[in-house]
Amino acid sequence: MANDTAVLARLRGATKAYGALRALDGIDLGLRGGELLALLGPNGAGKTTAIGLLLGLVRADAGEVELFGMDPQRIEARRNIGVMLQDAQLPATLKVGELIRLTASYYPAPRSVAESAELAGVTEWLQRPYGKLSGGQQRRVQFALALCGRPKLLFLDEPTVGMDIEARRKLWQAIRHLVAEGNSVVLTTHYLEEAEALADRVCVMARGKVISEGSVGALRARIALKRVWCSTSLPLAEVAAWPEVAEARIDGDRLCLSTEHVELLVRRLLAQDATLSALEVRAAGLAEAFTELTRDDNILVQEAA
Amino acid sequence: MNAPVDLSILSERPHAAPMPRGRVFAAYLQETRSEILRYLRNPGFLLPTLLFPTVFYLMFGVLLGHGNGQQARYMLAAYSTFGVMAPGLFGFGVSLALERDGGLLTLKRALPMPPAAYLIGKMAMAMLVAAVIAALLLSLALFVAHVPLSASQALRLFALEIAGVVPFCALGLLLGTLIKGQGAPGLVNMIYLPMAFLSGLWFPLSVMPKFLQQVAALWPSYHLNQLALAAVGMPSQGRGALHAGVLCAFTVACLWLAARRLRRNG
Numbered sequence: 001m002a003n004d005t006a007v008l009a010r011l012r013g014a015t016k017a018y019g020a021l022r023a024l025d026g027i028d029l030g031l032r033g034g035e036l037l038a039l040l041g042p043n044g045a046g047k048t049t050a051i052g053l054l055l056g057l058v059r060a061d062a063g064e065v066e067l068f069g070m071d072p073q074r075i076e077a078r079r080n081i082g083v084m085l086q087d088a089q090l091p092a093t094l095k096v097g098e099l100i101r102l103t104a105s106y107y108p109a110p111r112s113v114a115e116s117a118e119l120a121g122v123t124e125w126l127q128r129p130y131g132k133l134s135g136g137q138q139r140r141v142q143f144a145l146a147l148c149g150r151p152k153l154l155f156l157d158e159p160t161v162g163m164d165i166e167a168r169r170k171l172w173q174a175i176r177h178l179v180a181e182g183n184s185v186v187l188t189t190h191y192l193e194e195a196e197a198l199a200d201r202v203c204v205m206a207r208g209k210v211i212s213e214g215s216v217g218a219l220r221a222r223i224a225l226k227r228v229w230c231s232t233s234l235p236l237a238e239v240a241a242w243p244e245v246a247e248a249r250i251d252g253d254r255l256c257l258s259t260e261h262v263e264l265l266v267r268r269l270l271a272q273d274a275t276l277s278a279l280e281v282r283a284a285g286l287a288e289a290f291t292e293l294t295r296d297d298n299i300l301v302q303e304a305a
Numbered sequence: 306m307n308a309p310v311d312l313s314i315l316s317e318r319p320h321a322a323p324m325p326r327g328r329v330f331a332a333y334l335q336e337t338r339s340e341i342l343r344y345l346r347n348p349g350f351l352l353p354t355l356l357f358p359t360v361f362y363l364m365f366g367v368l369l370g371h372g373n374g375q376q377a378r379y380m381l382a383a384y385s386t387f388g389v390m391a392p393g394l395f396g397f398g399v400s401l402a403l404e405r406d407g408g409l410l411t412l413k414r415a416l417p418m419p420p421a422a423y424l425i426g427k428m429a430m431a432m433l434v435a436a437v438i439a440a441l442l443l444s445l446a447l448f449v450a451h452v453p454l455s456a457s458q459a460l461r462l463f464a465l466e467i468a469g470v471v472p473f474c475a476l477g478l479l480l481g482t483l484i485k486g487q488g489a490p491g492l493v494n495m496i497y498l499p500m501a502f503l504s505g506l507w508f509p510l511s512v513m514p515k516f517l518q519q520v521a522a523l524w525p526s527y528h529l530n531q532l533a534l535a536a537v538g539m540p541s542q543g544r545g546a547l548h549a550g551v552l553c554a555f556t557v558a559c560l561w562l563a564a565r566r567l568r569r570n571g
Contacts, residue, residue, distance in 0.1 A: 055415040078417040079324060085415065089407030093346035094339060105335035106417045108324045129346075149417070 006033050007066075008080075008153050008184055009054050014063035016049055023049040025208035026063065031153070031186055036179050038199035039188040045205040047188040048086070051155055054186070055083060068153075079107055082151035084142045086158050092131025096122055096141050099130060100148050107149030119177070120144035121170050135162040143171060153184045160194060172197055220283065226262040229254045229280040232273045244268065254278060332419050336426035344396060344430055354395065354434060358388030359441050367450040375539075377450035382462070382533035383506040385442050386526055389466045390501065392434035393473025394480070394493050397427050401481025402489035428474050435470040439463050454537060461536040469529045472552045475559035476525065482566040500524050525555045 011029040015022070024046045031037050039047045052058040053065045056072030070077040090099060097113055104110035117123040120143045125133060130141060139162055146154050156175070160168045175198055179185060189195055195202050195216065202219050204212040212219055225246065231254050232239075239255060240248035244265040247258040259265045262281055269276055344350050366380030404410045413423060443459055446452040454462075477493070484492050501507060503517060504527035510518050521527045528548040534541040 057411060057415055075417050075419070076324075078415070081415075081417075083412065083415045085408060085412050087408050088412040089404075089409055090412075091339070091343040091409070093343045098339060098342065102335045102339045103416065105328070105332040106419070108328060155415075 007031065008033055008068060009186070010064070010066045011050060011053060011060075012064040012066075014050070014053055014060045014065055016053065016058060016061055022208050024053070024060075027205070027208065027210050029203065029210065031184055033152070033184055034179070034182050035200045036175070036185040036187065036198055038195035038202045039186065039205060040192065040195055040202055041205035044207075046208040047205055048157065049208075050205070051157055051186065051188065055081070055155060079149070080152045082146035082149055082154045084139075084146040084154070084156045084159055086161070088142065090130050090138070090142070090145075093129055095127055095129055096133075096144075097126040099141065100126075100144055103145045104148040107151070110149045111147070113148075116144045116148035119147055119174055121174065136164060136167050139163055140167065140171065143174070147174075147178060151183070153186070154178065156185060156187045158188055158190065160189070160191065168194075225258050225260060227282045228257045228259060228262060228265060228269070229278065229282075230257075230269060230276050231255075231278040232269065232276045234269070234273050234276075239269075242268065329419055333422045333425060336418070336422040337429045340426035340430040341433060344400075344434070350395060351434070354388075354391045355438060355441065357391070358384045358438055359445065361387070362442055362445055363449070367445060370450065374450070374452055377446060377452045378454075378537055379509070379534070379539055381442060381446045381450075381452060381454075382537050382539060383530060385439055385462060385466050386469065386504075386530040386533050387501050387506045388438035388442060389435040389470045389529075390473045390497060390526055392431040392438070393470045393475075394477045394497050395490070396431045396434060396477070397474045398477030398480040398484075398493050399489045400427065401478060402484050402486065405481070406486035424478070428471070431470050431474050431477075432467050436463070436467050439466040452537075458537050462533060465529075465532055465536050469532070469552075472525045472529070472556045472559070475556040475563070479559040479563040479566075482563050500526050503527075504530055506530060522551075525552055528552050528555075 007030045009029075009031040011027055013026050013028065014024055015026050016024040027046070027050065029050065039050065041047050049058065053060055054067055054072055056065075056067070056074075056078065059073075065072060067077040068080050072078065094102075097117070100113045100116050104113065104116065110116075111119070113126070114123070117126055120140050122137070122140050122144050125137060125141070130138065133141065139159065143156070143159060146156065154175075159175075160171055163171065172194070175185060175187075179198075185198075187195070187198065199216060201214065202212075202216050203210055204219065229251060234255075236248060236250060236255060239245060239257065242265070244259050244261045245257050246260060249256050257265065266279070266281065269279075362380060362384040366377045366384065370376040370380070401410070410423075439462065443454075443463060447454060447459070480493060480496065481489070504510075504521055504524045505513070506526060510521055528551045531541040531543060532545060532548050535545055
């Protein structure tokens with residue numbers, strides 16, 4: 001498509017304070033067509049406020065907010081988006097099919113009820129009152145509501161909270177399907193594996209600022225730590241002093257080393273201790289990378305000795 | 306000349322999302338339909354709203370009236386007024402308070418719902434329930450208490466009570482912007498019941514202390530009740546146009562205050 005690289009939603013120098021609390025401290029964020037952007041960050045990082053600005057729910061104190069080139073408070077801008085918020089209690093006495101039909105009526109060219117239900121995997125509950133569904137099932141209905149308007153951009157705020165693993169996998173599959181069709185998604189999540197499984201780009205937020213932005217790979221590379229475990233006769237203090245070692249500690253009966261230069265470290269370990277055993281090398285998960293990034297001091301090197 | 310590529314680019318422009326007028330209208334209809342369905346299926350709202358005025362009327366106006374036609378006629382007006390206050394105050398006020406608390410209003414504001422559809426849907430629901438209440442009370446009056454009402458009197462009361470729900474929708478809307486959450490029904494009752502009492506809906510104002518008679522004109526339900534009394538051919542205080550004017554002014558004032566609060570706080 002011609003506009004795949006067009007910016008669909010943008011925050012530029014956006015600031016928002018609630019009293020003395022600076023929820024957003026001048027953040028820049030751009031979402032391009034056809035990509036899935038994950039917003040990661042601890043509670044209070046400003047993710048929900050950033051989404052609130054883009055949805056027109058709150059006004060920025062300073063800076064620019066654009067949705068499809070317009071003020072998000074204009075209804076024409078919001079006709080391009082689908083929304084799944086963290087907690088919205090929908091009318092319990094309405095049936096799932098009725099909720100989808102109502103929400104679809106807000107859009108110019110929505111999907112049919114059957115298609116929306118099929119995509120979100122809620123077809124079997126169409127005739128059931130929303131209030132009779134379990135929490136995880138209700139989340140899937142809310143996902144059906146988010147996609148029923150055939151939106152070009154979906155905002156999903158913690159979409160898989162309360163879902164079992166099976167339901168979560170199905171939802172991921174549906175999200176991938178929507179992105180493959182050329183739609184864009186902004187996702188906030190606590191589940192790092194979710195960002196890892198879905199996102200083209202990850203934006204890590206902390207204290208109202210974007211502290212890292214890039215692909216999952218780039219985020220990992222920025223931290224670039226690998227963990228090495230081994231049983232060795234080498235003393236901890238000696239290994240910890242090697243320049244390749246960022247951090248060293250005892251983990252059970254093995255040594256656990258963190259390093260940015262895993263090949264160098266492993267070569268040196270094997271050279272120095274011919275009896276070394278139980279060697280294991282693992283890439284740090286996004287979880288570790290994330291913890292490192294949002295740490296206040298951001299200092300990774302810690303001498304163990 | 307034949308350049309389909311150009312056309313596709315035009316139609317794919319991100320902000321080109323025209324909404325045909327027919328679809329906007331359909332959104333209003335769907336919103337109204339959903340509001341009505343959802344409250345008709347909610348016995349916690351529907352039963353007290355329908356039962357309180359009808360049971361009270363049956364007890365005090367019909368059974369304890371000992372076949373006194375004038376008492377049954379007077380109470381038809383009073384309980385109709387009492388009855389139509391509830392769908393406005395509860396259907397509008399309490400539901401708004403709960404939906405603000407439960408995040409539904411936030412979701413609807415994020416969605417491209419036409420903003421007026423939300424209000425019109427709730428108002429249509431309140432008017433429908435008011436019509437049912439007025440019809441039930443009129444049936445009791447005509448067929449159980451045998452109040453001699455002319456067709457035009459019955460129709461006037463019916464039409465008046467449907468329109469009369471509007472000021473209470475406006476008051477409910479204002480209350481719904483001021484209060485939030487699970488305490489809302491109790492708080493609205495603390496306005497609803499005293500207001501009904503002070504407007505002379507349960508006991509005639511003439512048997513009440515002088516001071517309460519003097520302040521009765523402050524309550525919208527007093528004005529609606531005077532109109533209802535006139536509609537069924539009972540003596541009433543003041544001129545009809547004046548009561549209608551007060552109710553209109555009250556509605557506009559409540560809407561204005563509510564709109565101001567919604568804009569500021571959402």
